[in-house]
Amino acid sequence: MGRKTKGPSSSRSWDAVANWYIGWAGAEGSRHHRELAIPAAMRLLALRPGERLLDIGCGAGALAPSVLAAGARYSGIDNSPKLIAHGRRHHGSEVRLVVADATKLASGSAFRREEFDAVSFLLSLQDINPLEAALASARWALRRGGRLVILMTHPCFRIPRQSGWGWDEARGLRYRRIDRYLTPLDIPMQEYGRKGRRGRGTTRSYHRPLQSYVSALAAAGFVVDALNEIPAPALPEETRALRLSSEEFPLFLAVRAMKSC
Numbered sequence: 001m002g003r004k005t006k007g008p009s010s011s012r013s014w015d016a017v018a019n020w021y022i023g024w025a026g027a028e029g030s031r032h033h034r035e036l037a038i039p040a041a042m043r044l045l046a047l048r049p050g051e052r053l054l055d056i057g058c059g060a061g062a063l064a065p066s067v068l069a070a071g072a073r074y075s076g077i078d079n080s081p082k083l084i085a086h087g088r089r090h091h092g093s094e095v096r097l098v099v100a101d102a103t104k105l106a107s108g109s110a111f112r113r114e115e116f117d118a119v120s121f122l123l124s125l126q127d128i129n130p131l132e133a134a135l136a137s138a139r140w141a142l143r144r145g146g147r148l149v150i151l152m153t154h155p156c157f158r159i160p161r162q163s164g165w166g167w168d169e170a171r172g173l174r175y176r177r178i179d180r181y182l183t184p185l186d187i188p189m190q191e192y193g194r195k196g197r198r199g200r201g202t203t204r205s206y207h208r209p210l211q212s213y214v215s216a217l218a219a220a221g222f223v224v225d226a227l228n229e230i231p232a233p234a235l236p237e238e239t240r241a242l243r244l245s246s247e248e249f250p251l252f253l254a255v256r257a258m259k260s261c
């Protein structure tokens with residue numbers, strides 16, 4: 001499943017699955033958001049009071065409460081009007097949430113060029129296409145020396161429809177199977193939402209190998225200065241073999257890059 005990613009094509013709105021996503025993640029994020037993704041992104045962002053952050057592909061703004069708690073200012077953009085409307089109702093007037101296309105921020109944007117000290121893609125960059133246009137938007141929004149933090153499902157180990165767990169009976173261990181890796185893929189995700197209900201739909205995910213991300217960051221004028229690989233926490237009731245594999249194969253990748261001159 002999944003076909004080679006072709007030239008420029010803008011990613012679709014998540015409106016069709018917005019009700020399902022809100023039900024799963026709410027406006028403050030799922031358990032994985034709260035326990036892993038948000039703390040990891042906040043550590044790399046290292047926001048200081050008064051700084052401005054732009055969250056690209058923000059959904060309903062799950063990152064907003066942590067940014068406000070750090071004393072910084074939160075703005076988010078997403079091209080799903082339903083997710084933005086839900087975020088506005090939940091977070092109120094302290095945050096600025098705008099419907100916009102992450103691949104075209106510079107043209108007709110609600111924001112000013114170089115307005116932000118930091119930009120984040122929280123679990124969104126792997127759902128946005130094309131990558132180069134999304135990074136150009138981040139560069140446009142950031143001040144010189146500003147930082148970009150990307151938190152995504154690990155592109156080496158968590159490839160939708162092309163990776164999974166397997167069990168090696170003879171060695172008594174769980175292994176990670178990777179079917180395809182180097183080819184960039186445009187992957188239709190499973191249908192979300194209840195059968196027969198409105199709000200059922202699919203989204204697309206864009207697999208890229210690690211080299212595509214690093215090359216695109218360099219081409220967009222970013223210098224990577226931190227990278228963390230984050231495993232899912234092992235559950236106490238899991239067997240040793242399951243715990244070991246959970247600890248060895250990261251779920252998320254977090255990258256920080258600075259905007260060079």
Ligand SMILES: C[S@@+](CC[C@H](N)C(=O)[O-])C[C@H]1O[C@@H](n2cnc3c(N)ncnc32)[C@H](O)[C@@H]1O
Pocket residue numbers: 010011012013014015025029033056057058059060061062077078079080083100101102103121122123124127128129
């Ligand atoms: C997995 S959700 C993550 C949302 C949010 N960051 C969170 O962690 O809850 C991916 C988000 O990317 C957004 N997205 C995808 N393509 C986009 C585009 N071209 N412009 C703006 N947002 C986009 C979707 O609407 C969706 O809200």
